[in-house]
Amino acid sequence: MGQPHAPLLSLRGLTRRFGGLTAVDGIDLDLAKGGLVSIIGPNGAGKTTLFNLVTGLDRPDAGEVRFEGEDITGLSPERLAGRGIARTFQLGRVFGNLSVMDNVLIGAHTRLRAVKPAVPVIGPLLELGLALLRPASVRDEEERLREEVKAILGRFGERLLPRIDQPAYSLSYANRRRVEIARALALKPRLLLLDEPTAGMNPSETAEMQALVAELKAEGLTILLIEHKLEMVMRLSDRVIVMDEGKKIAEGPGEEVRGDPKVIEAYLGHGLSGGAEQESAA
């Protein structure tokens, strides 16, 4: 439907106000298929709110979101997941009482076909019946997805595979972040939004995560990344967008943005030099 060279994701004038505060203020953004754009900015700049607007968890007061050429503004998160948009959450939202396996299987929920026939009206009842009867087609699908989940967990080395049947609440903080990313990958996303994937990770864990994101990018996945660790942002991004107080204050290749006086002022002016500290730590 969309034009051949249209960006995969494009935002125009996206705005969200909370009372007197404009958390996201007229943001424009284009992300080409296979590209990786990073959004940086001090805490409270509106980055996560922007993610919520793109993934349907919040609705914009103005502006539009287009995905693969279609207007998807204000669609529900479950519809957007069905279109191939997956995200991770800043503070981590794994399903605490579910095993690692089940957590990641939930990621593949939108890809269930055999057990979720696309029949209107009685579709849900068929789903209930098929879940109880479990004909061969349903069992095969479940088995295939389980194998796939193991393959995805394998990308994290020995971090998650030995804990595959443990409930997520028993995992370390870093492992929970990994489960979130594994869950997002199980959706086979066409667009992946990562909200601070390395928050709370030590330098070696951060390096591991950076290598994984680089790998995903090399495989052709389109990624929108929020990250405070500038080293990682500079290495991975095709383009960097800097936000402050809801507005886009700079955009361009990493090195160019890094030297922009407005960006330096935004960080120093807000007394946040965490980015620089973390950079030297990484």
Next chain:
Amino acid sequence: MSSWLDYTINGLIVGNVYALVAVGLALIFGVSRLINFAQGSIYLVGAYIGWVAVVQLHTPLPLTIIFVAVLAALVGLIIERFGLRPLQNSVRIAPLLATIGISFVLDQLVMLTFSPNPRALPSQLPDVRFQVGGGTIGPLDLLIAGVGITSALLLFVFLRYTRLGWAVRAASQDRDAAMQMGVDVNRVNQTVFGIAAALGGVSGLLVGMYYNQIDTAMSLQATLKGVVAEVVGGAGNVPGAVVGSLLLGLVESYGVAVFGTSYRNLFAFLLLVVVLVLRPNGLFASARQAPPEPLTGTFIAPSRPVRIPRWALAVVTAAFAVLPLLPVSFYMLQTLINAWLLGMLALSLTLVAGTIGQVSLGHAALLAIGAYTSALLSLTLNVPVGLAIISGGLMSAALGTILISPSFRLRGHYVSIATLAIGEIVSLVILNWEGVTRGPIGISGIPPLSLFGYDLISPASVYWFAFAVMVVLALLQARLLGSHLGRSFRAIRDDDIAARAYGLGLNRYKSLAFIFGGFAAGVSGGIAAHLYSYINHETFNTQQSILALTVVILGGLGNVVGAIVGAVALVGLPEVFRIAAEYRILIYGIVLLLLVRFRPQGLLGTI
């Protein structure tokens, strides 16, 4: 027109009484984000303390009011200190359940002390009426208005001009920040519970005098009305609670004027459901404001469920299956039949409250729908009993899901309030829809259980029937939990936002859970109807909903085997120890309290 003025005055007076309850609820919600289900019990305690003062001690009116306020406040302080403070760091559902347990204990203690029969609570004011415009007003009306306005003013002065009042307001805006600034949150909680209890107790006294009658059924009604008023005004909003109460009083009064007394409560609960669905933050909140509930965090105590090997389950099942062949008493079979019926209800509730996390307090309504459907089909259309019971299950699944669906967009404590209200609505519709349900007379002469034309009369055959149905339902539910639906339900329970972001539509999956659970509950109700041969609108009441919830928590939320173990334990153990019937509810309340405090994951663990 004069009668309209009377109805308006009556509405405002009743609203004033509700306000005394609702303001307490709002203060507590503001500080601890908790809906205090024990508020009605304090109101009840207040009414009976008032009775002791007026009838036995012959205190003058001002002294009576002070006496009631002080003693009720004391009860509030005890609840806060010993019932709720130990739960500060436990799962979010714990304090809510604790207040339910406390309310059971208090109500039963009052009932055991004073007997359940109604008592007269004489007003200590002269019985004269003044003409006001076209209507009349009595001294008691003026007293109630006076107490309402005085309390509101005192509360306003306290919150605005005293240090402790500032602390209360600070804690209700941001508890953590207040703590960091040195506010003693325990002291704030104590204050709030003391004030709320004093207001609630005085309110009970005034209502008792107004109707010149008090009885133990007042408690639940008061809690429900207070909660309605509070939610209508916006949870935690004190002035909102006052306006909500007056509005509720007027809506009820006009509703009674137009439709009759038996519709009073129906209007209250419909108002609640409409407000919850359209403006869950109350009438005075802006539409897009985030609800005053945390958006994250599970409602379930994390635990590792006890794994019982299959062979052990098979052995126990077989043992219970051959039990009627052994020389056991009729009494024992009877007890176990009750346990199996409760077990079916618990299976239903453990799926809804445990697996998908919608803590329903109105689950008995599903029993009622199944029971009435099955009874009426077999009586009026001569449908075979077996088929009628299945139809009852299907009706409960369909109608129950449709009725509950307004609560699907709600979270946490709001789900509990909405389901409680919906359960009350079902019971009131049964009471008022005489053309179909035969109203307050109930349905008698329901044919006994039968299967393929054979009547199941002997206790052993009824036992086998109920046991077999329950085992089949349990096996189906276990199979459901093992499918993708099991993990989908649990994912929605653990974090509905993340679940939606991965394509799980909340309406779809909550509906499926209620359809499956509604069927099990409806079948249980259907069997009960044919077993009892008589049912009415009170056969399946809130007490049963709470009993089922206690069973489910005892067994472990979401735990299929646990639901059945819990049912056997709660029905069977009081029989084993031959505990008199009137002490049982008290024991259930205490069991609920102890579980919440010491083993929130239940006997077999949450799944």
